Amino acid sequence: xxxxxxxxxxxxxxxxxxxxxxxxxxxxxxxxxxxxxxxxxxxxxxxxxxxxxxxxxxxxxxxxxxxxxxxxxxxxxxxxxxxxxxxxxxxxxxxxxxxxxxxxxxxxxxxxxxxxxxxxxxxxxxxxxxxxxxxxxxxxxxxxxxxxxxxxxxxxxxxxxxxxxxxxxxxxxxxxxxxxxxxxxxxxxxxxxxxxxxxxxxxxxxxxxxxxxxxxxxxxxxxxxxxxxxxxxxxxxxxxxxxxxxxxxxxxxxxxxxxxxxxxxxxxxxxxxxxxxxxxxxxxxxxxxxxxxxxx
Numbered sequence: 001x002x003x004x005x006x007x008x009x010x011x012x013x014x015x016x017x018x019x020x021x022x023x024x025x026x027x028x029x030x031x032x033x034x035x036x037x038x039x040x041x042x043x044x045x046x047x048x049x050x051x052x053x054x055x056x057x058x059x060x061x062x063x064x065x066x067x068x069x070x071x072x073x074x075x076x077x078x079x080x081x082x083x084x085x086x087x088x089x090x091x092x093x094x095x096x097x098x099x100x101x102x103x104x105x106x107x108x109x110x111x112x113x114x115x116x117x118x119x120x121x122x123x124x125x126x127x128x129x130x131x132x133x134x135x136x137x138x139x140x141x142x143x144x145x146x147x148x149x150x151x152x153x154x155x156x157x158x159x160x161x162x163x164x165x166x167x168x169x170x171x172x173x174x175x176x177x178x179x180x181x182x183x184x185x186x187x188x189x190x191x192x193x194x195x196x197x198x199x200x201x202x203x204x205x206x207x208x209x210x211x212x213x214x215x216x217x218x219x220x221x222x223x224x225x226x227x228x229x230x231x232x233x234x235x236x237x238x239x240x241x242x243x244x245x246x247x248x249x250x251x252x253x254x255x256x257x258x259x260x261x262x263x264x265x266x267x268x269x270x271x272x273x274x275x276x277x278x279x280x281x282x283x284x285x286x287x288x289x290x291x292x293x294x295x296x
Contacts, residue, residue, distance in 0.1 A: 018064035030112035056141025073105035183254035
């Protein structure tokens with residue numbers, strides 16, 4: 001029988017040098033650039049590194065190394081480096097009998113240090129990854145990013161990832177974490193056309209996904225509560241946006257995740273309306289917590 005992984009203690013250290021330096025008056029210029037850019041959002045990750053996002057795409061990863069230096073890297077394609085045959089940018093290997101090219105993340109300190117280069121980096125992310133507002137073709141990552149930017153007073157974190165089951169490689173990855181009614185609430189985002197929401201045969205895949213998320217959250221309710229209290233305080237220490245809360249130590253994890261469905265249908269129709277009704281009927285019968293929204 002599969003067992004949910006137990007989240008470890010000590011995943012974040014609010015006294016880590018990276019936070020002390022970035023919250024000081026001697027913080028690097030690139031830190032000021034990304035903090036002041038209202039189109040970007042910054043997430044704190046396990047083991048004390050930072051991810052910088054634009055429209056749901058990871059613009060850069062920031063680490064503080066054992067050599068007491070900052071390491072800032074980005075995917076080569078976001079820096080305009082697409083040639084997969086270049087061994088400095090991509091590593092060639094064989095996987096399941098097929099040739100694959102793994103990205104070698106590139107130093108992007110100069111890109112974050114220049115406002116002009118930073119804008120170019122954001123344009124590249126939008127162009128090759130998340131896109132823009134494209135009606136029914138709008139990407140899930142774009143929607144995710146826009147929700148976080150617009151509702152900074154609600155969302156605390158995104159893309160929480162952890163090994164789901166003991167002894168397996170499967171990773172749980174929950175899209176959004178917000179603070180609502182004194183709870184850390186985990187939200188899984190799906191577009192209305194996502195095939196996992198409804199199927200012609202058998203049980204929709206979303207039910208298994210939400211059930212696993214709930215099992216994981218119940219198993220780790222206390223550990224995740226402590227983790228997110230520390231994350232909140234650390235974001236506040238860095239001067240990053242956080243939801244307004246008088247006493248973060250009173251906020252606990254809600255063990256039941258919420259399915260957030262974005263209805264980006266631009267036209268109505270019998271088939272589309274029937275799809276939504278059937279989908280909602282299944283979610284209600286299986287006691288899945290969900291919200292259906294149609295605008296950001």
